[in-house]
Every structure is written in structure tokens, then in C-alpha cells.
Amino acid sequence: MSNGPASSSIANQSEPPHRVMEQAAEWYAVLSSEDATKQEYADWRAWLESDPTHRKAWGYVESISHRFEPLQTTTAPRQTAEGLWQANTRLIQRRRVLASIAILVGTGLVGWGTWRHTPLPLLARAWQADYDTATGETRELTLSDGSRIWLNTATALSQTYDTHKRHLNLLKGEIFISTAADPSRPFTVDTPQGRLKALGTRFTVRLDGEQTLLAVYEGAVQTRTRLGKISTLEAGQQVRFSSEAVNTVEAAQATREAWTRGVLVAQDITLREVVAELRRYRHGHLGLAPEVANLRVFGNFPLTNIDKTLEMLADTLPVRIHRLLPWWVSIEPQKD
Amino acid sequence: MPANNVTPQQIDILYTDHHGWLNAWLYKRLGNTHDAADLAQDVFLRLILKPAPRGFINASEARAYLRTVANGMCINLWHRREIEQAWLDTLATQPEAFAPSAERQAIILEALYEVSTMLLALPTKVARAFLLIEACQMGQKEVAQELGVSTRMVRKYLAQAMLECMQLEARQTAADLLTLSEPD
Numbered sequence: 142m143s144n145g146p147a148s149s150s151i152a153n154q155s156e157p158p159h160r161v162m163e164q165a166a167e168w169y170a171v172l173s174s175e176d177a178t179k180q181e182y183a184d185w186r187a188w189l190e191s192d193p194t195h196r197k198a199w200g201y202v203e204s205i206s207h208r209f210e211p212l213q214t215t216t217a218p219r220q221t222a223e224g225l226w227q228a229n230t231r232l233i234q235r236r237r238v239l240a241s242i243a244i245l246v247g248t249g250l251v252g253w254g255t256w257r258h259t260p261l262p263l264l265a266r267a268w269q270a271d272y273d274t275a276t277g278e279t280r281e282l283t284l285s286d287g288s289r290i291w292l293n294t295a296t297a298l299s300q301t302y303d304t305h306k307r308h309l310n311l312l313k314g315e316i317f318i319s320t321a322a323d324p325s326r327p328f329t330v331d332t333p334q335g336r337l338k339a340l341g342t343r344f345t346v347r348l349d350g351e352q353t354l355l356a357v358y359e360g361a362v363q364t365r366t367r368l369g370k371i372s373t374l375e376a377g378q379q380v381r382f383s384s385e386a387v388n389t390v391e392a393a394q395a396t397r398e399a400w401t402r403g404v405l406v407a408q409d410i411t412l413r414e415v416v417a418e419l420r421r422y423r424h425g426h427l428g429l430a431p432e433v434a435n436l437r438v439f440g441n442f443p444l445t446n447i448d449k450t451l452e453m454l455a456d457t458l459p460v461r462i463h464r465l466l467p468w469w470v471s472i473e474p475q476k477d
Numbered sequence: 478m479p480a481n482n483v484t485p486q487q488i489d490i491l492y493t494d495h496h497g498w499l500n501a502w503l504y505k506r507l508g509n510t511h512d513a514a515d516l517a518q519d520v521f522l523r524l525i526l527k528p529a530p531r532g533f534i535n536a537s538e539a540r541a542y543l544r545t546v547a548n549g550m551c552i553n554l555w556h557r558r559e560i561e562q563a564w565l566d567t568l569a570t571q572p573e574a575f576a577p578s579a580e581r582q583a584i585i586l587e588a589l590y591e592v593s594t595m596l597l598a599l600p601t602k603v604a605r606a607f608l609l610i611e612a613c614q615m616g617q618k619e620v621a622q623e624l625g626v627s628t629r630m631v632r633k634y635l636a637q638a639m640l641e642c643m644q645l646e647a648r649q650t651a652a653d654l655l656t657l658s659e660p661d
Contacts, residue, residue: 156647166640170632175616201643205595209611211588216575220567222612225589226605228563229596232556305570329569331562336569351509367565 157194165198273297277422279403287321291401294422315347317401334384335366345398352381356393403445407438416472423447425468432474433460491539492521499543506551520547560589595642606631607638
């Protein structure tokens with residue numbers, strides 16, 4: 142019933158028979174040898190001209206070879222080819238991971254809810270991670286070069302170190318880095334929005350929705366967004382950037398790095414900001430009544446014990462903590 | 478709906494009825510509003526450029542079709558991102574003075590994507606031999622040495638690689654002529 146004009150033109154289209162395609166592929170293999178002889182070239186020409194389907198099949202050979210041409214003209218074709226090879230290896234690995242996730246889902250080992258609510262790339266990324274932390278967990282690592290990394294709550298990180306480079310890929314969450322000096326190997330961090338190059342330094346990288354937040358406490362960090370916008374951030378500065386745009390540079394909040402010690406330092410920030418931060422460390426619902434969202438908060442709060450932090454907030458602010466269920470907590474104005 | 482090509486008016490109706498739903502579906506899959514919005518537009522654009530062979534009987538058939546097209550686009554997007562990242566990594570190791578122009582880079586990226594797609598369909602050693610010969614213009618003997626196989630074997634790999642790519646290309650041409658297949 143759906144026989145349109147397109148399918149009838151398919152019928153008229155004569156593709157070279159399989160045998161001819163095979164011959165063309167074999168001629169390609171013979172002629173691409175550095176030892177191909179004049180006689181072989183002459184035989185190939187005779188084959189080519191003996192039948193229109195031979196020409197057609199050879200047309201495919203040419204169009205396929207043609208696709209490689211732009212790669213041959215890059216500055217370092219071998220390097221370009223190796224990059225492509227590694228990308229393909231990762232793609233194949235990811236396919237395997239996705240296939241195995243599908244099996245787990247099928248056998249019910251992964252909760253359907255988790256699977257359904259996690260975007261596929263995030264899930265695939267988390268499975269690639271070399272290091273990760275659960276919600277509410279923080280972790281400190283010392284890498285082989287002596288660089289120290291702190292992983293904040295719900296973070297995933299993968300690492301590529303070799304003789305030429307030290308490279309981290311932040312897949313989700315937040316890290317604080319104190320790099321060890323190694324002039325021969327640059328230290329880079331990738332986020333979905335771009336690449337950061339450390340110039341001997343201490344800094345924080347955090348993924349925030351579709352933006353990366355970078356705060357530099359010592360040294361400097363060069364950023365390059367996915368679209369190629371390059372800028373350098375000095376100590377004491379912080380900036381947010383997306384794949385396309387870099388926001389204005391602000392003063393870095395020195396207190397932000399306190400999470401590496403398990404502490405949230407609030408110096409005149411709103412309760413809304415505090416709660417947004419606490420939500421990252423805790424599963425379940427943490428609600429905030431709009432009437433109290435703009436209260437100013439001062440103090441040091443433990444990130445390792447969020448219930449304790451909530452109690453402390455209730456002690457110092459005109460708020461009360463309402464626990465409807467263990468995982469459903471909301472912060473409301475104190476009753477008069 | 479009549480059983481012939483989707484008309485512009487029908488595309489308008491499809492867009493009104495399903496764009497929001499498709500956007501939400503893509504967002505769940507990609508976890509990114511920009512990508513979801515871009516791909517949703519691309520799906521409808523594709524419907525305009527390459528109309529479905531016939532109209533849809535009901536809304537659920539239309540959604541099944543849109544989902545099939547959108548799913549293919551998601552997979553392509555992840556593939557392209559991976560290729561793009563590999564290329565950026567390669568560029569990052571070279572002095573900036575050597576960086577090709579933006580137009581040139583676009584051509585290279587497209588070629589990398591096409592070559593990557595071809596190689597993914599091949600067995601590892603076959604793909605590797607093909608890449609070294611074609612992209613790096615190495616000799617067959619050199620490749621044989623690198624892969625630790627005979628030159629005869631390299632020649633066999635090359636014929637196999639070329640044949641599989643030719644068949645892929647022939648099928649692609651046929652598929653393009655057939656326009657889009659029906660939803661599953």
C-alpha cells in the first residue's frame with residue numbers, strides 16, 4: 142500500500158552484483174600496495190572498462206577513499222587517526238555498558254525508577270568513572286603525581302595519566318584540586334562545557350546544571366569552552382561558563398573550599414543558598430518556605446551530619462524544621 | 478489521514494500536538510534542555526525535508542514514528558560529541574599556530590564522523606589496518622609490522638574493510654531513496 146514513486150525507482154536502480162563489489166574491493170587492496178606493478182594497473186584498467194557495473198562498483202571504492210582525505214591533510218595525521226581510534230574504542234565500550242545496563246534492568250537488578258529518571262548519558266558517564274562518591278559522601282584522593290583531589294557529594298571523576306599528560310574528566314558533582322608541580326606534564330580537567338588547564342594551583346570545579354563553576358584560590362587556570370572561547374582566571378576569582386558563553390568574573394568565595402573539611406561556612410548568605418547546598422548532600426525532599434528563604438545566615442555547619450545542621454539552623458534563625466516523613470523535611474517560619 | 482505523503486498542514490498539526498511531548502521525551506533522555514530543544518526541532522525539520530512515506534493513522538503511531546527518529550538522532554549526537562572531543566584533544570596537543578580554520582575544522586570533523594561510523598562496523602584489526610593505510614597513508618608492509626601480521630593478511634583486511642564499507646554505502650543509498658522507513 143505504501144508503494145510510492147521512491148520504491149519504484151529503487152527497483153530500476155541496478156546495484157552491481159555482490160561478485161563485482163568483491164572484485165572492486167580486491168582491486169583496491171592490490172593497488173593500495175606499495176609494490177603494485179604496471180601489469181596490475183593495466184589489468185585493473187581492462188577490468189574497469191569491460192563492464193558498466195565495474196565502473197559503478199569502483200565509484201564506491203573512490204567515494205569511500207575520498208572520505209579519508211581531510212584526515213590526511215591535518216597537521217599530524219597519525220595523531221588525528223589515534224584520537225579517532227580512541228574515540229571509537231570509547232564508543233564501543235559505552236555500547237557494551239549500555240547493553241549490560243539493559244540486562245540489569247531486564248533482570249530487575251537496577252530499580253526501574255532509578256533507570257527511568259537518570260538521563261542516559263549521565264548514567265553511562267557515571268559507569269565510566271574511576272572515582273565516585275555517593276550523596277552525602279566526600280572523599281580525598283592523592284594521585285600518582287602527588288596532586289590531591291577532594292570529591293564532594295555525588296561526584297564522578299575519571300582519570301587519564303600518561304607520560305605526556307595529567308588529565309581528569311569531571312562527569313558530575315564537584316572537585317577541589319591542589320596540583321603537584323610537573324612542568325613536563327600539563328594538568329587539565331574536562332567538564333561537559335569545556336576544558337580547564339591548571340597553571341600550578343588550587344581550584345574548585347563544580348558542575349551546576351548546564352554550567353561549570355570554576356573558583357581559583359591559588360595560581361591561575363586557563364579555560365577553553367567547547368566552542369573555543371579561551372580565558373584565564375587568576376587566584377581569588379570565580380566564573381561560571383556554559384559551552385557557549387563565559388559569565389562575568391566574580392570574587393571567589395574563599396569559604397567555598399571549606400567543604401573539603403566537611404564544613405559549610407556561611408558568611409551572610411541567604412537561607413535559600415544554604416538549603417540549595419544542603420540538598421546536594423541529602424537524599425529526599427528538603428523544602429523551604431518562601432517567607433524564610435531570604436533570611437541571612439552566618440556560621441559553620443557540618444556537612445557530614447545534615448540533620449544536625451538543620452537543628453543548628455532552627456536554633457539560630459526564626460525557623461522550625463517540620464519532619465513529615467524521614468525523607469520529607471521542610472523548613473518553615475517559626476509559629477508565634 | 479489520507480495514505481500519502483505528509484502535507485505541510487499535517488506537519489503543522491503534528492508540531493502543535495507533539496512538539497511539547499517530544500521535547501520532554503528528549504529532555505529525559507539527554508538531561509539537557511538545549512540539546513533536547515535542538516533535537517526536537519531537527520526531528521520536525523527532517524519530517525519536512527524527508528517526508529514520511531504516508532500519513533499517520535493516529536496520534537500514537539505519529540509518536541512512535543517521532544520517537545524512532547529522535548532516538549536515532551540522540552545516538553548520533555553522542556557519537557558526534559565523542560568525535561568532537563577527540564578532535565579537540567588532538568588540537569590541544571598542537572601549537573595554536575597550526576590550528577586549521579573554522580571551515581577546515583568543520584570539514585575534518587565531518588570526515589572524522591563518517592570514518593568513525595565506517596570503522597565501527599568493522600572487526601578491530603581490519604578497522605585498524607584500514608585507518609592506518611587510508612588516513613596515515615602508511616605502506617602495507619609498515620602496517621603489517623605494526624599489527625604483527627603478514628602483508629598478505631593486511632591485503633585481506635583491506636579488501637574486507639573496503640567491501641563492507643561499499644555495502645554499507647550501497648544500503649545507505651538505497652535507504653535514502655526509500656526515504657524513511659515506517660516506525661517499528
